[in-house]
Every structure is written in C-alpha cells, then in structure tokens.
Amino acid sequence: MSPAQTLPCLDFGRVYRHLLEEYGPQGWWPADSPFEVMIGAVLTQNTAWRNVESAIRNLLQADLLSAEAILATPDDTLADLLRPSGYFNVKARRLKNLCRYISKTGYRETFDIPTGELRQALLGINGIGPETADDILLYAYERPVFVIDAYTRRFFSRLGLVSGNEGYEILRNRFETSLDATAAIYNEYHALIVWHGKEFCRSKPLCEGCTLRTTCGYAKK
Template structure:
C-alpha cells in the first residue's frame, strides 16, 4: 500500500482495515474486492492495490507462514517476486520485517539521503545499492531493521523532497546543503 503515496494516507487505509477487522492474511484473502477497495482508497491506486494485496495474502495464507519461514531467503524472495505486484523493495521489506531475514531494503528515502550526502550517485540499480549496504553492515536483520527505520525517520523529518536542511543535525556533513 505504500507505493506512490504518502505514509499518512497508508495509515488511513490501515485504520480502515483495523476498523473492518481485516488485519489478517486469511481475512484479506477472502474479502470481496468490492468491500476491500473502498477501505484502501486513501492509499491511492486502490483497485490495483486491492488485487495485489489479495494476491499476497492468498499466497501467505495458502502456503502458511510456518512453511514459508522454513524456506531459504533466496527461495522465498524468488517466490515473492513471482507474485503480481511484488517488486524487489516490497519482497525485501517482507523478508526483513515479516520474516526477520538479513536483507537490506532499498527505497526512495535511502536513495535520496545517500545521494544528497554524495555517497551514491543515485543511478545505481536496486541490487547494486543493496550489495553496497549489505557489504558495509553486519548481516543482521535487527541491524538492518533499525538502520532502515532510522533512514526512513530522517527522510520523513528532515531530508524530504523539499528538505529542511536548516533543522538537520547532519547538515555539516551533507553535500546537498553545502554546495
């Protein structure tokens, strides 16, 4: 639900799902699209997101979380990427946050911050950036989770599309603000 939308709109959709008692894979998988789509409306592209969310939930429910949890990270990632609407970022977020796998998530926030600091060009592929992060950090899901969460928080608070450089504690090290 987070693709191409502000987090506050995703929160509205999640609150709609909570209010409808639909925050479980089996419930979402069996929910009629006509009932689900209006609940996802705040997240934008709600008809497409409804189909994709149902596909993911159907997969999780049918395969079973316990069975999926025993799969190798590579196999599970391939299975996720084969689902309609699941790309590398979404697959890796599921691997990191739901399955606690040692996979670093690359997102727009990561690209923005690290390109503004001059640490990446911004033209790297997803896999190239992921390889760089994973080579620089200990392979540990808890570390990846915390580091990614800090990147997201910093990007949402200061390193926005329209940055708040004057309030940023990292501004002295930032090439973007110092050019």
C-alpha cells in the same frame, strides 16, 4: 543531543552510528503483527504512511487481518476499504495476490522458508517488487536484507555515497557488502533514514538543523 560532530570519512557504518546516536532506536515497523507489516508494505507503495494507516484501520474494523479473510472479501468491497491509501483497485488486487501465496503456502510455514527462496517467491507475486519484498523480508520475517527506498536513495546520494540512479540490486549489494549486519541493525538503520528523511532530508531539504550538514555535500553546495 550531541554537539555537532564531524564525519571525516563518510561510510555507511559511520553514518548509521551517527544517526543512532542522534535520534535513538526507532523500534520499527509501525504494526502489531508480521501480517500487518506485509499489508502495510503493499499499501505504502508510493503513498504517504498517514494514508496507509487509515486504510489499515478500515481492514482492522472489518476484521480482515488474515489472508483467508481478505481472500473471502469481494474485490470491490476490499478496494473500498483501501480507498484512503490510493491506487485502491491496484492495491486490492496486489493484496489478494500476496494473500493467495500466504494462504497456499501456510502463514506459519512461510517463516521456515530460507531467505533467498522466500525472496524469489515474493518477487514472483504480481505487485510485489524489490522494495516491497525487502520490506516484508526485513520487517515481517526479520531477515538481514537492506531496503532501498526513495528515502534511502535520496539520503545517500545527497551525502555523496552513491549517485542515486543505480539499479536496485546494485545499491542493495553495495550496501550489504560494506555493512555486513544483522537484521536488527538493518531494521534500525532503515528506520532512522526514514525518520531523518521525513524531518530533514525531504525532497525540499531542511538543511539548517540537519545533523549531517557539516559533511553532507548537498548542504554545503
């Protein structure tokens, strides 16, 4: 733990270095394979990660960690395994939509698709929106895209770096142009934001003890 530092002129890069120094590398995403990352990205939509974990355990136990195995499972059976993650009927459908694309293209082959093209393909799948697509691109395919999720919006808007209600692409663009980085750095940065968001920058924030409170506009109000 470093002593209280001040961040005289907040910018995306400075905040990153501060969080990294404070918390250390996170080594994300919490999964054992790229395919499991993709599953998790769909299941975590508007859902606590804890609940996603138990749904993934169910899939693992049922030996359903491949696109073909999932596609061969009846909808209601799959939905039942996904129950702990919530929205289980919707997610069963979305998971199969993703698996249809993976299986049709060939799992291995998808890793050779250029980022822009792959992103468009993912966004074309019903149930895969911008955040889920970018989770998959960054954490399963290791492409240099930054993920804008609820933690990211809340964090940077409280810091005063964005207003928070900008459109997804606006925020992503602003972020990626002001911090031109590698996939490894975007990976760490987003993971650090999520950790910080769970520990301190919750929807009901715990500003005392927050390493950024001296410069965060929200904590000082």
